[in-house]
Amino acid sequence: MRVNPNLVPDILAGLQQSQTTLNQALEQVSTGKSVNVPSDNPAAASEMVQNTIETANVDQYTQNVTGVLSQVQAADSALSSVVSSLNQAISLGTEGANGTESAANQQAIASQVQGILSSVVTQANTSYEGSYLFGGTASSQQPYTADSSSPTGYTYNGNTGQNSVAVGDSTNIQINLPGSQIFSNSTTNVLGSLSALVTALQGGNSTAIGTAVSGVTTALNYVSQQRIFYANADSQLNSQETYLQQETVNLSSQQTSLVGVNMAQAAINLSQAQTDNSAALAAAAKVLPDTLLNYLVAPS
Amino acid sequence: MGGLSASLLIGVQALEANQGALNATSNNIANANTPGYTREVPQFTEATVSDVNGEVLGGGVELTGLQSVRDELLNMQIDQQTSAQSSVDTQSTSLQQAQTYFTTTGGDIASALSSFSSSLAELSANSSSTAEQQTVVSSGQDLAEAFNTAANGLTTVQSAADTQVTQTVAQINTLTAQIASLNGQLWQLQASGQDGGTVEDQRDQDVQQLSQLTGISITQSNTGETITTANGSPLVMGSQSFSLQTATGSNGTQQVIDSSGNNITSSIQGGQLGGAIEIRDQTIPSYLSQLNTLASQFSTAFNAAQAQGYTSSGAQGGNFFTVTSAANAASTISVSNSAQVAVSSDGSSGSNGNVANLSATLTNKLPSGQTAADAYASLVYQVGNDTSTASSNSTAIGDNLLSLTNQQSAISGVNIDEETTNLIKYQTAYEAAARIVSTVQALGTVTLDMGSTQSY
Numbered sequence: 001m002r003v004n005p006n007l008v009p010d011i012l013a014g015l016q017q018s019q020t021t022l023n024q025a026l027e028q029v030s031t032g033k034s035v036n037v038p039s040d041n042p043a044a045a046s047e048m049v050q051n052t053i054e055t056a057n058v059d060q061y062t063q064n065v066t067g068v069l070s071q072v073q074a075a076d077s078a079l080s081s082v083v084s085s086l087n088q089a090i091s092l093g094t095e096g097a098n099g100t101e102s103a104a105n106q107q108a109i110a111s112q113v114q115g116i117l118s119s120v121v122t123q124a125n126t127s128y129e130g131s132y133l134f135g136g137t138a139s140s141q142q143p144y145t146a147d148s149s150s151p152t153g154y155t156y157n158g159n160t161g162q163n164s165v166a167v168g169d170s171t172n173i174q175i176n177l178p179g180s181q182i183f184s185n186s187t188t189n190v191l192g193s194l195s196a197l198v199t200a201l202q203g204g205n206s207t208a209i210g211t212a213v214s215g216v217t218t219a220l221n222y223v224s225q226q227r228i229f230y231a232n233a234d235s236q237l238n239s240q241e242t243y244l245q246q247e248t249v250n251l252s253s254q255q256t257s258l259v260g261v262n263m264a265q266a267a268i269n270l271s272q273a274q275t276d277n278s279a280a281l282a283a284a285a286k287v288l289p290d291t292l293l294n295y296l297v298a299p300s
Numbered sequence: 301m302g303g304l305s306a307s308l309l310i311g312v313q314a315l316e317a318n319q320g321a322l323n324a325t326s327n328n329i330a331n332a333n334t335p336g337y338t339r340e341v342p343q344f345t346e347a348t349v350s351d352v353n354g355e356v357l358g359g360g361v362e363l364t365g366l367q368s369v370r371d372e373l374l375n376m377q378i379d380q381q382t383s384a385q386s387s388v389d390t391q392s393t394s395l396q397q398a399q400t401y402f403t404t405t406g407g408d409i410a411s412a413l414s415s416f417s418s419s420l421a422e423l424s425a426n427s428s429s430t431a432e433q434q435t436v437v438s439s440g441q442d443l444a445e446a447f448n449t450a451a452n453g454l455t456t457v458q459s460a461a462d463t464q465v466t467q468t469v470a471q472i473n474t475l476t477a478q479i480a481s482l483n484g485q486l487w488q489l490q491a492s493g494q495d496g497g498t499v500e501d502q503r504d505q506d507v508q509q510l511s512q513l514t515g516i517s518i519t520q521s522n523t524g525e526t527i528t529t530a531n532g533s534p535l536v537m538g539s540q541s542f543s544l545q546t547a548t549g550s551n552g553t554q555q556v557i558d559s560s561g562n563n564i565t566s567s568i569q570g571g572q573l574g575g576a577i578e579i580r581d582q583t584i585p586s587y588l589s590q591l592n593t594l595a596s597q598f599s600t601a602f603n604a605a606q607a608q609g610y611t612s613s614g615a616q617g618g619n620f621f622t623v624t625s626a627a628n629a630a631s632t633i634s635v636s637n638s639a640q641v642a643v644s645s646d647g648s649s650g651s652n653g654n655v656a657n658l659s660a661t662l663t664n665k666l667p668s669g670q671t672a673a674d675a676y677a678s679l680v681y682q683v684g685n686d687t688s689t690a691s692s693n694s695t696a697i698g699d700n701l702l703s704l705t706n707q708q709s710a711i712s713g714v715n716i717d718e719e720t721t722n723l724i725k726y727q728t729a730y731e732a733a734a735r736i737v738s739t740v741q742a743l744g745t746v747t748l749d750m751g752s753t754q755s756y
Contacts, residue, residue: 002710002711002715003710003715004706004707004709004710004713005709005710005713005714005715005716005717005718006706006709006713009702009705009709010702010706013698013699036403037396037399037400037403037684037687038399038402038403038680038681038683038684038687039395039396039399039683039684039685039687039688039691040684040688041684042680042681042682042683042684042685042687042688043681045402045403045404045680045681045684046677046678046680046681046684047677048404048410049404049410049413049673049676049677049680050673050674050677052410052414053410053413053414053417053662053673055414056414056415056417056418057414057417057418057421059418060418060422061421063422063425064421064422064424064425067425067426068425131428131650132650135650136648136650137644137646137648137650137651137652137653138648138649138650139428139649139650140428140649140650159646161646161648161650161651161653163427163650163651163652163653164424164652164656165424165652166420166421166424166425166655166656166659169663170660170663172424172656291716291717291720292716292717292720292721293716296720296724
């Protein structure tokens with residue numbers, strides 16, 4: 001069999017191949033990515049679409065959790081003040097119900113309880129970053145305003161809406177209770193019970209005061225129960241935050257394994273490719289100019 | 301009995317024959333790097349033997365001709381592989397361009413979907429903030445633009461392929477005309493009993509170029525080669541060529557029409573023409589249709605979610621995305637003028653109840669059965685996979701082609717070492733033949749001197 005005398009195509013193909021490998025190795029080292037265009041690894045490129053979206057979302061969910069957590073804590077601390085105000089009202093009421101108190105003292109206590117009522121209203125009107133926490137979804141207007149026509153002296157301007165915040169893919173955490181549920185419920189009316197206590201104290205009837213005090217006690221228990229909602233939200237948010245941190249780590253390690261480059265390996269690949277390329281070039285330089293003519297002595 | 305003159309004649313014949321061989325060798329060396337050149341081997345035969353009175357005498361040497369060393373079967377295989385390679389190369393080049401629109405660079409659909417999705421999540425925590433609502437609108441615009449960019453990019457690749465169709469058809473016509481004319485010359489040469497040599501080399505070279513442009517099928521007949529396209533439309537029959545034409549089709553792309561007026565666009569395979577048609581009529585339209593479906597279904601789903609809610613001003617949510625043509629959704633999608641995000645579920649300004657519905661359009665399955673991200677991810681996979689398949693096919697066919705050309709080169713290629721050796725061989729033979737002539741001359745002188753005192 002005659003041997004192929006033309007080495008050029010073979011040598012060129014070899015050189016081209018080693019040049020391609022060299023370019024790839026160089027690209028990986030310089031970009032730090034093993035997948036620069038989809039054809040480098042179609043499956044990884046396709047998974048990266050989901051990863052990119054998920055990473056941005058998890059970042060945002062984490063920010064949401066942090067933001068909402070302070071809001072929930074602000075609401076919880078407002079309710080905590082309401083609870084201590086109510087406790088104070090109960091001890092004042094108990095003191096007023098004591099038959100030994102003079103009428104003047106009872107009036108004084110009544111005005112103290114009136115003060116407590118307005119402080120509870122202030123708590124009910126707590127706003128966080130410009131929106132009212134207990135107005136339902138009508139968060140831009142003050143939930144309770146003074147209204148002389150109302151038996152409690154206050155009227156509710158909010159609604160019964162509730163907002164949820166996205167803290168995960170299809171995980172939404174409810175973050176507010178409307179004021180109408182906490183403070184002016186039709187069965188357990190916090191403001192109503194305080195206002196009834198004021199009226200009873202002003203009337204001076206010990207039995208009536210006693211009834212009013214037990215009404216406030218019921219309200220206290222009710223508010224304490226409502227606080228559980230915020231405590232739950234707080235603990236849900238905290239555990240979601242832990243989950244999101246874990247998720248961030250997972251996503252970033254997924255990203256590394258999909259498109260990342262093992263730098264040590266890439267550097268070795270690069271140096272290997274360089275050596276191969278030089279070897280191919282050196283071989284070409286040696287083989288190409290060699291013919292029989294080099295060894296023939298020119299006729300003298 | 302042969303005389304001195306017979307020896308002289310043999311010497312002269314040998315001189316001529318070896319000179320011819322030297323010429324052939326020189327020509328081989330000169331054409332060592334000519335593409336498509338087939339080495340020529342001088343054919344020596346012993347000249348007619350003469351029988352004089354029972355004594356057999358050699359008649360010297362004759363150079364009967366030069367034989368081109370070629371393997372037609374190998375050439376045919378090379379033509380086929382050339383068509384295949386040039387088709388995948390054409391596709392690979394277009395796909396390399398197309399896939400850049402699916403690379404995560406920041407302006408692509410994946411990045412835009414990602415910022416749109418996180419802007420909605422952000423809005424969920426700060427629903428009443430005008431700034432956050434504006435962020436959703438501008439991320440929506442980015443998403444629409446990312447769709448536009450990808451769709452327009454693909455259309456550009458498609459129209460480049462369309463231009464290539466017209467250009468390639470023109471090149472095919474030039475080549476088929478040349479081949480037909482060479483076929484005519486070759487037929488005359490062969491009719492007079494000569495080796496096709498150079499003409500055949502040129503013809504083979506042209507046929508190989510033609511196979512680069514489109515897939516062809518070659519049949520030999522006694523009137524010369526017949527070349528047809530893969531589906532049988534004639535290109536060359538002997539010394540006659542048939543030109544292809546292009547005409548604008550109903551979809552605005554260039555259609556290929558054969559000499560009998562049939563539209564053969566869809567049956568063309570292989571070569572640049574086949575590759576360009578495949579990209580233009582199959583590959584890119586498939587990507588575009590997936591993008592259009594995604595853009596259209598996503599905008600419909602998002603607008604439906606908008607309609608369930610109310611804007612900050614209490615109005616019912618209007619269309620957020622506008623798609624002017626469902627068939628070209630990806631290139632025509634935009635955010636509606638003065639679009640407002642329907643944040644509220646109950647009409648109150650503080651409610652964010654509808655944000656969850658809006659976000660759900662990204663996490664829920666679209667009518668296609670996939671979420672927007674998954675649908676896009678499948679498309680990325682498909683583009684990436686097509687590109688990488690085209691390029692690995694090209695490498696594989698390239699290797700095959702290289703091995704075929706090496707075989708061809710082993711048979712037909714000029715080996716400088718061999719030719720140098722031949723050069724020395726023919727040189728020696730020529731010198732020896734010249735010595736015969738001078739010897740006969742010397743003998744002639746001796747013969748003439750016989751019986752004479754005078755020396756000539």
